[in-house]
Amino acid sequence: FKSVNPVDRLLLKGLNFFAQIIARTGVAIPSQPSTVKEIMRTYGTAGLTVYSGLTGDSPIKNWAGVGYTEFPNAYKLSDESVIANQKRKYACQACPMACGGIVDIKEGRYKGTVGHKPEYETLCSFGGLILHDDLDTVVEINELCNREGIDTISAGGAVAFAIECYKNGIIDDKQTKGLKLDWGKSAEILKLTEMIIDREGIGDLLADGVKRAAAKLGRGSEAYAVHAGGQELPMHDSRLDEGMGIAYQCEPTPGRHTISSYLYGHLYQTKKRLPGTKKLISAASGKDGKKVALYTGTSILMQLINGSGVCEFGIMCSNLPLTDYLNTVTGWNLSRDDYMKTGERILSMRKAFNAREGVKPADSKLHFRAAGNPPLNAGPLKGKTVDMDNLESQFFTMMGWDPATGGPTKAKMAELGIAELFSK
Ligand code: SF4
Structure with missing residues (x-):
């Protein structure tokens, strides 16, 4: 230290x-x-x-x-x-x-629990998503979810959804099996998580995610089902970093926080690692356009990071020359621009796959709360609304993706040499 x-x-x-x-x-x-x-x-x-x-x-x-x-x-x-x-x-x-x-929890009701931090x-x-601050209960739930193969982002999102539904009379004591759901109540939150894992009572509905749960419950419950494309949203607010909104709504796998954002563009040093990003930025107009260009370069960079099996934290926290390493390991002699094209090809192929399977841009719209509709009336994000249609349009244009299908245009597929793969 x-x-x-x-x-x-x-x-x-x-x-x-x-x-x-x-x-x-x-x-x-x-x-x-x-x-x-x-x-x-x-x-x-x-x-x-x-x-x-x-x-x-x-x-x-x-x-x-x-x-x-x-x-x-x-x-x-x-x-x-x-x-x-x-x-x-x-x-x-x-x-x-x-x-x-x-x-290792050494005392209290979870004494003896040993697990991952x-x-x-x-x-x-x-925690904050459900106004819950009891660390030992979070450790217990974390261990439980890990052992049962349950994603804690989705589980936390489902618990938050259930609390709001209960408080607004959309689900009742019979469905919760007597649990009085409310923000921050450790015992109830732990029990509800167990019910989701065991598909017991309301847990059976919540286990399919908030999008499906809201579709079955109706009665305005979709207002509390915060997701994109059925994926409960991660813990980075798209009203603070609008790039997160692009990632949640527009990437081939929606609702992910590990791809790109405006902040990530700086943290991952995208302009240095993929200098072609600078050209994208100069060609873009307006402040928003330039941010979307940095987002785009970073999303392309992440395809290379993930595609090469490197830990993104290692790249985020260092000056490691990723493309030089790739050349050394493979014996290739590709330039950073070549690698940028490879990343672009990976990203576009993934979108082309979705389009071929009938997944449309409309299927992964960001939930209106996460876009600030209506905006919060206090705090650092007070009054903030994100124009997701505009951001999506700019990102799709930069990538050469068709706004109707979400996949790359024919011209883009030809440019990337992937047209034949998707010709049927
Ligand atoms: S490889 Fe990445 S996730 Fe694993 S310990 Fe290192 S920084 Fe953490």
């Missing part, structure tokens, strides 16, 4: 303090790979919970609340609180970052 540069050390020590400043003033501290690296090394993704909760990055109260007024206890699910029970660090094979950890997404989806 002492070897860390002084700015990073200050930021690490004052996560809560800086998050409060950012949330209240809107003055952001520029993210830099070295800071993120130190957060990841020290806390893993759990280092970001308080910062995100207070600045408006992580959605609060099923996307209808404000972090610093309605969830001021975000620190209980963040950084030092999370590693207080860490028994040891945990890493993927040979990774020097070791962002994971094994935690919850990730940021879990700490938020079973």
